[in-house]
Amino acid sequence: MVDEANELWKTSGADAIRSILEEESPDALEKRTKERREGLPELPNAKAGEVVLRFAPNPNGPLSLGHSRGVMINGEYAATYDGKLILRFDDTDTKNKPPDLRAYDWILDEFRWLTGNEPGAVIYASDRMETYLQKATECVADGHLYICSCPAPEFKKLREAKQDCPCRDLAREEQNERWQKMLDPKGGWREGHAVVRVRTGMDQKNPALRDWPALRIQSAPHPRVGTTYRVWPLLDFQSAVEDHEQGVTHIIRGKDLMDSTRKQKLLYEKLGWEYPETLYWGRVKVHEFGGFSTSQMASDIAAGEFEGWHDPALPTIQALRRRGFSTAALKRFWMGFGLTEKDIQVPMATLESFNAAELDETSPRLSFIQDPVRLALECKGLTLPDFVELPIHPEHPELGSRNWPLPTDCGLEVFIERDDYKSAISGDGRLRLKDFANIHLDPHQGGEVVQLEKADGVRIVHWLVAGVERPAVMWRPDESGVWSKRKGLLETSGHGVGQVVQLERVGFARIDGLPASNDPTSSTDLIWTHG
RNA sequence: GCUCGUGUGGUGUAGCUCGGCCCAUCAUGACGGACUCUCGAUCCGUCGACCCGGGUUCAAAUCCCGGCACGAGCACCA
Incomplete structure (x- = not known):
């Protein structure tokens, strides 16, 4: 019978078997709806409204x-x-x-x-x-609890040897007196002199359960x-x-x-x-942070290794929030692990990808030039527009645009990142200023605008025109995870503290502080979210 | 040492209770391509796993036995 079925499987395939079963014995198909479980497992013995x-x-x-x-x-x-x-x-x-x-x-x-x-x-x-x-x-x-005045190391030995401690067998009356003595500051017992234990039995298989301690004396206020x-x-x-x-x-x-x-x-x-x-x-370790010890962080902060609990290098909620992580990303991250008892190690990249998915959709674009080089560009015979128009969000034109005014007399000055400048002059000197113009650089921090139309094969870089920039400091980690503050220039905008922006060709960052409005040299504070 | 728990691609995860829709799901990652005036996004493709050894069975990721590995507890911490 089974052989027959297996033979049929081989020759006719699963579909044929299924159709036969559907006719002859629908019950056999009952369990076949092995659906992928969504989210967390059910809570045992849970009644809605009473949990x-x-x-x-x-x-x-x-x-x-x-x-x-x-x-x-x-x-x-x-x-x-x-x-x-x-x-x-x-x-x-x-x-x-x-x-x-x-x-x-x-x-x-x-x-x-x-x-x-x-x-x-x-x-x-x-x-x-x-x-x-x-x-x-x-x-x-x-009699469920008794007062034990054995020194801790002494009790440890007894626990290992499965032997009762002498305090355990004292009379009920005496236990009550000892309890009062513990509570009384003038009773003579100080911190460490006595502890209250649960009478579980020293014959417990698991040493951790043997007459475990329930209360103790503490002198620190x-x-x-x-x-x-x-x-x-x-x-x-x-x-x-x-x-x-x-x-x-x-x-x-x-x-x-x-x-x-x-x-x-x-x-x-x-x-x-x-x-x-x-x-x-189970236990979780994030590659970039290891475990999460609050005590360890507290002592590191006290030692001056971090600016405080909200230091972006720390795995605190305060820090993640300050960097622009959303609760939705955090939730998706944790729900993805389910409720397994397995110990896991995960990279931050997983959390970051969930966060990036949201941020990319909502973050306004801005230009940030780290380690800027100022370039004077000539534009022989070319007529420049009055301003450059850049989208606030390339997928959402309805959000409007950023407009950078250009000089009317062709005394054009722009900023690009030093790394981009170096790689351009070590090559053919050609670059495309994104959404604006192709340029050709000479090795003397000068150059000329070649054409406004985009040409294929020219590397596109982000840039800023002189006049729309403001000093900014971005706090970000290097490749080995060490955080430092980097100076640069940020495009001026009306965004306030708390806004997460996407810095073109760089990554996401959250505005953590605004410059003083009356001081053109003061900086915007940016905190790196992730790439 | 004693006790408890866990082993599915690089990282996570589904499937395990009740063996057969499983040459194993989904996400993340890496790689390649398309598209795009961002190294972003989008689209397409590729890579890659049942800890090991026995047993039961027509059939094992799934059941049984034995190993091994990893983690946690054995605090007068939480």
Whole structure:
């Protein structure tokens, strides 16, 4: 029977089989509609209108490109399921990752920009301390938590040997007393002297789960609540309690937090809570930046290696925004990776191509001459027009044109890039000034206009006529990715700060600052977007 | 070391649950060509992948077993 079918396949092809099946057994074709999945996979156990998600960054700095994955994916799911996306500041570490007071506002602003929406709620963990401490008190009383005064290295040995620590077996009463002692500034225990652990069992297969730490003493003041609290929860306890308090239904996070999920599930079991559905994404490295460490960036900025979080060389959202990247490009970038647990390494070129597709359509054209050479051109016997007319956008003539006035007496002076000049005079000296005229250069920074009509085979270069130029400084990376500021001349225009333009034959750049109107020598600031 | 996870073209990704529309999708990239008064855009074409080894089966990217490689966790960070 099967042989017969295979023979038929060989001789008649798939179409014949299909038509036979359609007649005899339509069910067999049921599964054949293997459609290409669009976008993200479905959320398990999700009911439209009842999905609660959260994005929980540490406000020790503004958001990075890496964070935007979390914002985009969670935001997309929230939109798809008509759900709620909570923005939660996990600011419970005052020592290793001290919160930056400015970062709360930055992140809120960046969240709005990236999602185009307000968060469903904004929660500050540091405002919720009473809840966490109350829950901890209950759990100590119930025996789910115990206070451990073993030094960290000591406990590490015990964990490896799967042995209980002596604190674990102390009586319930004594645990309550130890808890009070921890909370009491005059109790004698200082930072590092005691920690609260979850009684998960030292026989756990996974060493990371063995009696994991839930709260600890911190002496560094918190920038929002000062020294009001002494005992602070760690991520796994704080997050576990808060997710439950907020009714979070789905957690989508990096797979580096897989053990976190497992730790928290053990706590949820003790408390009789139902753990949210959890999905993960893998680790991402962008070739040009490597990983995204907020702490590392903070210290590099402090060391003076960067001008600040919005330095264009940094992979922060602030920097990308300042360079003219759009949220649509960012979204397309992240959605393209889907929700796989695979670790990936991607080049910026992928993001840039998505961004360029939009920018090319919308960006007005402008001429920017880096390292300019001033040329005096003669134009024997030729009558020049009153002005040169160049399109603002070659595919959209309806947007109008740029008009450069030309001198009436033929004392024509223009600027071209030094590189173009050099290559012209080392060749036959011929160049085409784009949209204007063919010229012939001599080696003495002079030359003549040969004809206005375009001639085939002559290299076309961008240029500026004297009188429409203004000094400009463009901040851009070289081939090895090192950023520097380059001087040049920019065509005058009415564009304001924030406008992204396409510099002819160069690439995209965003206007970051305008020159003082009363000072002809002050510069326009340009920041490179990409090619 | 223990635990967990992942392996599809240069880079990502679809297909894997439920084996056969798969000599494997789409994007990005590289290369070539056409067109265009930008090295931009547009159009056309080319290149290039199922980690390895066994097994099951008429049939394996897909199921099973064993390797290997890479990544993460084992913090009083998030």
